[in-house]
Amino acid sequence: MTAPTQAPELAPQTNAHIDPAAQVADAGFVPVQTRSERPRSFDPEEFGAPTGREVNWKHTPVAQLKPLFEIASANDGVTYTVSHEQYLRPALAHGATPRGEFFVPEDVVAAVAWQGTSDAMHLSIPNDEEVAEPIVVQIDGQGGRADAHLVIEAGRHSVSTVILRHTGTAQYAQNLEIIVRDGAKLKLVTVQQWEDDAIHASAHQARVDRDAELTHIVVSFGGGIVRVNPSVELSGTGSHGYLYGLSFADAGQHLESQVYLHHKGAHTTGDVLYKGALKGASARSVWIGDVLIGPDAVGTDSYEANRNLVLTEGARADSIPNLEIETGDIAGAGHASATGRFDDEQLFYLQARGIREEEARRLVVLGFLTEVVQRIGVPSVQDELLVAIEAELAGVDE
Structure with a gap:
């Protein structure tokens, strides 16, 4: 599979569009809203500088x-x-x-x-x-x-x-x-x-x-x-x-x-x-x-x-x-x-078993994020990230 040598041409600029990235030839006047329809090009000038109104830049x-x-x-x-x-x-x-x-x-x-x-x-x-x-x-x-x-x-x-x-x-x-x-x-x-x-x-x-x-x-x-x-x-x-x-x-x-x-x-x-x-x-x-x-x-x-x-x-x-x-x-x-x-029920459950509120909050966050950490499957990286999460949590109340 070979990528096209030329990207789709962008239509002349117009103020009629909410999304300037939607100005694709023959696309009519409907702004691009789906990821699959976004224009593509190897030339930065084809895109121009984003304004923040485009669907992929507005956040x-x-x-x-x-x-x-x-x-x-x-x-x-x-x-x-x-x-x-x-x-x-x-x-x-x-x-x-x-x-x-x-x-x-x-x-x-x-x-x-x-x-x-x-x-x-x-x-x-x-x-x-x-x-x-x-x-x-x-x-x-x-x-x-x-x-x-x-x-x-x-x-x-x-x-x-x-x-x-x-x-x-x-x-x-x-x-x-x-x-x-x-x-x-x-x-x-x-x-x-x-x-x-x-x-x-x-x-x-x-x-x-x-x-x-x-x-x-x-x-x-x-x-x-x-x-x-x-x-x-x-x-x-x-x-x-x-x-x-x-x-x-x-x-x-x-x-x-x-x-x-x-x-x-x-x-x-x-x-x-x-x-x-x-x-x-x-x-x-x-x-x-x-x-x-x-x-x-x-x-x-x-x-x-x-x-x-x-x-x-x-x-x-x-x-x-x-x-x-x-x-x-x-x-x-x-x-x-x-x-x-925080899930109040989780915090209550932990505190009811003698765990201080600050430690209970730390455990809830660790449990929340660890699900993704465990999917990495590289022990050295997992250990490093758990340390990084602990460091982040140390400053939550600062």
């Missing part, structure tokens, strides 16, 4: 992301270290496969990252190889601007885990292109533990082929603005996609994920679960979940859920699940969303 602090709307001049804002260099392949220039085999930008930041990356990192797992230890890509912010396009390719019937760790500070526009070939199993964990002033916007696009499996996990604790948007296409018959997320937003943080799961092949299975906790008067999280079950995706079984726990006054969580079904022959499909405060 995002657009003004603060402005540095990412232009290609980085020096592109020296981050450094990369790979734990298992034997899986690194020669960097991919524009036009070199598999770069662009599936990925096509759907917003201006992704187009900037595409054009601003002359040589894309290519991490490839050979066919039939089972990698015992996680492959860790350490991404350290050096305080400047950076664009990146990374390609992760899991060869046929391979088994591997890749962890992306983000630390330091940077203004970082990042693309991640993931290709999971027939029968492969790939677990991808991206951990954002930036400093408080970091800005990170990332587009993840993945294709999962026949009988293959992708587990995709987003963990966001650090950073001023972190926007990680995964898009997964279950293209092959019998493919599986498990999309999990965990976030803990403090005062002044904006943590966002717009998740898209496209069931394209027959008898595919999808499970989406994102959980977040928020503390601080200006803590903000945004989760938008879109699931599309296409006309050929017979026998699909899919479910998406988002749960948020608000720990202090003034914190805000936006949660918007969407489900489109284009065939009547499915095994099951559903979605759920819930945002609330």
Whole structure:
């Protein structure tokens, strides 16, 4: 499968549309509201700078992301270290496969990252190889601007885990292109533990082929603005996609994920679960979940859920699940969303057994978030995240 060499042309600008991103040739005057209909282009100018009125930007602090709307001049804002260099392949220039085999930008930041990356990192797992230890890509912010396009390719019937760790500070526009070939199993964990002033916007696009499996996990604790948007296409018959997320937003943080799961092949299975906790008067999280079950995706079984726990006054969580079904022959499909405060009954149960209120609250939050932590399946990462959650909780009442 080869991505188109040219993205759809955008129609002339007009004030007749609520959503400027909807101005696609021959689209009429109906604003784009579904994820599958968004225009795509490799050229940042085709999108223009977001105004905040667009459907995919209206929950995002657009003004603060402005540095990412232009290609980085020096592109020296981050450094990369790979734990298992034997899986690194020669960097991919524009036009070199598999770069662009599936990925096509759907917003201006992704187009900037595409054009601003002359040589894309290519991490490839050979066919039939089972990698015992996680492959860790350490991404350290050096305080400047950076664009990146990374390609992760899991060869046929391979088994591997890749962890992306983000630390330091940077203004970082990042693309991640993931290709999971027939029968492969790939677990991808991206951990954002930036400093408080970091800005990170990332587009993840993945294709999962026949009988293959992708587990995709987003963990966001650090950073001023972190926007990680995964898009997964279950293209092959019998493919599986498990999309999990965990976030803990403090005062002044904006943590966002717009998740898209496209069931394209027959008898595919999808499970989406994102959980977040928020503390601080200006803590903000945004989760938008879109699931599309296409006309050929017979026998699909899919479910998406988002749960948020608000720990202090003034914190805000936006949660918007969407489900489109284009065939009547499915095994099951559903979605759920819930945002609330502590469960009084849980607190009462714990306090009735002699546990102090402060400790009871800590246990409730840990229990709430641990469900996602346990799905990571990498003990060292799980232990690290539990420590990070404890550190976050230590400041809840400050």
